[in-house]
Amino acid sequence: IDWTLNQFEDAFLNTSKQGKFNAYFTDRIAELHATGHIGNSQTYKQTQDMLRSYDRKLDQRLFSDIDLRYVRGFDMFLQKRGCCGNTRKFYFKALRAILNRANAEGVGSVATYPFGRGGFEVSKLEEATAKRYLPAAELSKLKSTTASNPQCEYARKLFLFSYYCYGISFIDMAMLTAAQIKQMEDGDYIVYKRQKIKRQKGVKPISIKITPAIRQLIGSLQAASPTVDDFLLPIVTRSGYTGERLYMHIRARYSKYQKYLRLLAEELGIDFHLTSYVSRHTAAMTLQRNNIPREVISQMLGHADLETTNIYLDSFDNEVINEAAKVL
Structure with a gap:
């Protein structure tokens, strides 16, 4: 029998595919x-590729090899590559999820689990990021000024739709369907679950009342570009796409959206790095400035906990601090 070296090693060490970390990962x-x-799947693949860059013997590793010393070494490797804390957190969250699942299925190594109490603390990698919300004057300009470039105007309307819909993400906007508009006693609502967490247990749908501003934006966007299938907005432009094909189509549309947001800021003279995330952060900060409790903001954004919401919000902005200082 023509055995490979890996097959011989498996037989000699009495190991199996189930005991191999990378085979399970794949x-x-x-x-x-x-x-x-x-x-x-793409997040996990990126993490696996980075681990392969770190460890040439990744294919041979057992779950017991992925211990505290191993992950600390991986962290040092990422730091030497110039990865910031948030980027390192991205990789370690995926690695931790793989190990958690393997342990739950009884194929991992609980004894050498590197995370949790006394182990490698992923949460400590979190770094404060620059707040990405528009100042009130810039938001007002965005609301009231029509862009001359049709693509920039399309991006402006999508941005405002996201803002008025509690900062709905681009992927969630793209996946909205006409069937998700529900008639209730006090008006029409968009009712949806976030694509990011919709399969998690206990996830509640987000209900957004369709205000005149939202209704006007839906009509304007649909008038400018036809919708396909049952989609509410003209983001998906190819009929019949599903699965990975649909995902990649939306990713391509997302890239164009980001491009035209940047051009929109230039055209309107907005001195701000305008991205899709800004609408979500701006919605959150506008709510806070109007004294909406953070618990309510968290629910509107569809966050699982307040910790995530706090990332979006300043504890206090400069205006509040300046007013407070006047009493001194």
């Missing part, structure tokens, strides 16, 4: 891809 990526979790 199977999990394939499973996510096959079940339509395209974004998560």
Whole structure:
């Protein structure tokens, strides 16, 4: 029998595919891809690729090899590559999720688990990021000024739709369907679950009352470009796309959206790095400045906990601090 070196090693050490960390990782990526979790599968693949760059013997590693010393070494490797704390957190969250699942299925190594109490603390990698919300004057300009470039005007309307819909993400905007508009006693609502967490247990739908501003934007966007299938907005422009094909189509549309937001800021003289995230952060900060409790803001944004919401919000902005200082 013509055995490979890896097959010989498996037989000699009495190991199996189930005990091999990277084989399990690969199977999990394939499973996510096959079940339509395209974004998560890509996140895991990026993490696996980075681990392979760090460890040339990754294919031979058992779960017991992925211990505290191993992940600390991986962290040092990422730092030497210039990865910031938030980027390192991206990789470690995926690695931790793989190990958690393997342990839950009884194929991992609980004894050498590197995370949790006394282990590597992923949460400490979190770095404060620059707040990405528009100042009130710039937001007012964006609301009231029509762009001359049709693509920039399309981006402006999508940005405002996101803002008025509690900072709905681009992927969630793209996936909205006409069937998600529900008639209730006090008006029409958009009712949806975030694509990011919709398969998690206990996730509640977000209900957004369709205000005159939202209704006007829907009509204007639909008039400018036809919708396909049952989609509410003209973001998806190809009929019949599903799975990875649909995901990649939306990713391409997202890239164009980001491009035209940048051009929109230039055209309107907005001195701000305008991105899709800004609408979400701006919605959150506008709510806080109007004294809406953070618990309510968290629910409107569809966050699982207040910790996530706090990332979006300043504890106090400069205006509040300046007013407080007047009493001194």
